[in-house]
Amino acid sequence: MILSIAWKNIWRSKVRSLILIGTIAFALAGTIFILSMMDGWMKDRNIKLIETQLAHIQLHNPQFVNNMSITDTIADGASIIEEIKDMKFTQAVSGRIKVMGMVSSSYSSQGAIIEGVNSIRKDDVSKVYKYLSDSTSKWLDKVKRNNVVVIGRKMAKKLQLVNYQITDQSLQKLKDMGLPSDVLHKLATVKDKKFHTTTNFYNTLEKILTEKQFDEYSDLIADASHSYKIGHKIILRMQDTKGDVVEEAFRVIGVYNTNNDLFDGMYIFVKKSYLASLLGLGANTVNEIAIITDNQKKVETYKQAIKQKFPSLLVESIFDMDPTMRIMTSLVWVYYAIFEAFILFALSFGIVNTMLMAVMERTKELGMLMAIGMNRRRVFSMIMNESVLLTITGGILGIILGYLIVLYTGHVGINLTKYAQQGMEALGYSSIIYPTASPILLLETTILVIFTGVVAAIYPALKALKLKPAIALHTDV
Amino acid sequence: MAVIEIKNLHKIYKSGEVEVPAIRGVDLQIEQGEFTAIVGPSGSGKTTLLNLIGGLDDPTEGVVIIDGTDITKLKDNQLIDFRLWNIGFVFQAYNLIPVLTAKENIEFIMHLQGKSKEERESRTMELLEKVGLADRANSRPSQLSGGQQQRVAVARALASKPKFVLADEPTANLDSVATSNLLDLMERLNQEENMTFIFATHDQRVIDKAHRIVQIEDGHIVGDQQIK
Numbered sequence: 241m242i243l244s245i246a247w248k249n250i251w252r253s254k255v256r257s258l259i260l261i262g263t264i265a266f267a268l269a270g271t272i273f274i275l276s277m278m279d280g281w282m283k284d285r286n287i288k289l290i291e292t293q294l295a296h297i298q299l300h301n302p303q304f305v306n307n308m309s310i311t312d313t314i315a316d317g318a319s320i321i322e323e324i325k326d327m328k329f330t331q332a333v334s335g336r337i338k339v340m341g342m343v344s345s346s347y348s349s350q351g352a353i354i355e356g357v358n359s360i361r362k363d364d365v366s367k368v369y370k371y372l373s374d375s376t377s378k379w380l381d382k383v384k385r386n387n388v389v390v391i392g393r394k395m396a397k398k399l400q401l402v403n404y405q406i407t408d409q410s411l412q413k414l415k416d417m418g419l420p421s422d423v424l425h426k427l428a429t430v431k432d433k434k435f436h437t438t439t440n441f442y443n444t445l446e447k448i449l450t451e452k453q454f455d456e457y458s459d460l461i462a463d464a465s466h467s468y469k470i471g472h473k474i475i476l477r478m479q480d481t482k483g484d485v486v487e488e489a490f491r492v493i494g495v496y497n498t499n500n501d502l503f504d505g506m507y508i509f510v511k512k513s514y515l516a517s518l519l520g521l522g523a524n525t526v527n528e529i530a531i532i533t534d535n536q537k538k539v540e541t542y543k544q545a546i547k548q549k550f551p552s553l554l555v556e557s558i559f560d561m562d563p564t565m566r567i568m569t570s571l572v573w574v575y576y577a578i579f580e581a582f583i584l585f586a587l588s589f590g591i592v593n594t595m596l597m598a599v600m601e602r603t604k605e606l607g608m609l610m611a612i613g614m615n616r617r618r619v620f621s622m623i624m625n626e627s628v629l630l631t632i633t634g635g636i637l638g639i640i641l642g643y644l645i646v647l648y649t650g651h652v653g654i655n656l657t658k659y660a661q662q663g664m665e666a667l668g669y670s671s672i673i674y675p676t677a678s679p680i681l682l683l684e685t686t687i688l689v690i691f692t693g694v695v696a697a698i699y700p701a702l703k704a705l706k707l708k709p710a711i712a713l714h715t716d717v
Numbered sequence: 718m719a720v721i722e723i724k725n726l727h728k729i730y731k732s733g734e735v736e737v738p739a740i741r742g743v744d745l746q747i748e749q750g751e752f753t754a755i756v757g758p759s760g761s762g763k764t765t766l767l768n769l770i771g772g773l774d775d776p777t778e779g780v781v782i783i784d785g786t787d788i789t790k791l792k793d794n795q796l797i798d799f800r801l802w803n804i805g806f807v808f809q810a811y812n813l814i815p816v817l818t819a820k821e822n823i824e825f826i827m828h829l830q831g832k833s834k835e836e837r838e839s840r841t842m843e844l845l846e847k848v849g850l851a852d853r854a855n856s857r858p859s860q861l862s863g864g865q866q867q868r869v870a871v872a873r874a875l876a877s878k879p880k881f882v883l884a885d886e887p888t889a890n891l892d893s894v895a896t897s898n899l900l901d902l903m904e905r906l907n908q909e910e911n912m913t914f915i916f917a918t919h920d921q922r923v924i925d926k927a928h929r930i931v932q933i934e935d936g937h938i939v940g941d942q943q944i945k
Contacts (some may be wrong), residue, residue: 241821241824241825241828245814245816245817245825248816248817249816251816252815252816332807390842422760539761602811604812605814605815608799608808608812611773611800611806611879612773612800612806612826612873613797613798613800613801613802613829613830613877614797614825614829615794615797615798615801615829616793616794616797618829630837708773708774709773710768710773710774713773713808713812716749
């Protein structure tokens, strides 16, 4: 009954309660959205990092990490892989060959890490094939030839393996992204003209656009109007196990895009068996073994198990290879809590104010309740209940609203390309964010909301307890 | 046997440096089943005396013994509990809980006593019948007239089965029809249930109905008449 009275009391001053509930709801929805955005952003980066580069655990020859020399291999790679496959936590394991080399197109050259992977997708922990940039791109398993390569978007640009053509479609895309009509008019003047190199295209853009427009929009325009030169030849140059330089022509069959400039501009993928034969490595030799386990949180334990089995190898977990991942996994809840605590601390002033008003204007009624026999514990709990119910109502609405926003934006993505593509992708973060609502966040929000409701009600409730029934009964508010 | 026994009761209010004596040495006994009015002009100390009898205020000196318990010795929380089980209150401004219906207002006090749902409901309906408001059981106070609200307040005061009911100016906000209805009701309850009623009032209509009139002036009892 006390709970029901508390609930009814909230609605005695509808406007005041609705304002507070609305404030709590919007503040929490905003907080949940922002934190989910951060979370989604980090998770996206982590998933890509695991799928394309690090996996959960990696094994190397201890010498390999010093200079990535092709001679520092794991000679009996195939048998080690078989043994790891039998460990109960292993979900996928595969051997890779990684070698530093040079890539040249007819336009330019640059350094690259050449990675030889299993040509059959399901046999490999690397999932770069998920990030192929368009339908013209193929993964290694779709082509019978051996000398084929998949390169990153950034690499394709650097090697000038991109054609540009402004079409009606690209103009529409740019219009949707919110480019000013002035810029679109200028672009229409070069519509349907083909540009075979990045340099030519950018030079033309520089001519037709103002300096400011060029700085701001050239990359967006390039992205909207490019197509890759699939089928083009590039030359890969590397040192084999004897120290001789090997040079071979490869055909580009696909371009991938993980929205991470560092990776996309450096890593290129070829068939492992073919790379091994070029380098003069044995069929069973690899220089990196990558493992995906059944539980990312337990990788440290799994790492120890593998270490015990293969003491001569260097075993590293993702947390060793990328320390930011450890912070994300173990401390993320602290980060949420601190962020939310600040927001709720600010909100608590509003709650104290509202509850204090509610107590003050009901002085007479509280006096009557104490007179007829409602003890202080019950009066205290009634005020507490009112505050907690008020806060929880706002909290639940906020959590639902926040969750819906997160679901929606998580589905369509938040495109920050227009504002910060270069900056973010250069740091390895995608410029399209898909917020994800983590259960910890929602649980923490609920607990903190209740906690705030309780703490904020203490002062008003104590104020109510100090009332003397004889005086309170004769107080006119 | 006396339900209420007051001996040498004093109450002095402090207003800054100034001491204002409100009750100055009152001795009074009230027997079970009385229908007593404490009368006197404004500021004479009626309400203070009623508050002291009801344990809403502490005396400066003296004792208030209710059914053998000296309530001046009780701690704050014990006093609240004592009131819950022993004293019914009717206030001038009705003071019902505005968010509850008539029925819920009456039930509330039994809820505080921890009575079972069945007991609460049957007692509530019985009381609503007695005060003639069975058909308004589900009305909120704002939907009732002043007289009806005060009748609900009387029912609430009786709900806990108290030893006596204290009513502070119960008719001050009522017109003469409502006043007469209310007084008839209380007199009937007094006779039928042997319920003790003590009023603080200066309303002649109440004084006319009272069976005993205790006159108070400047904190002293200056007259005590048994009428009926």
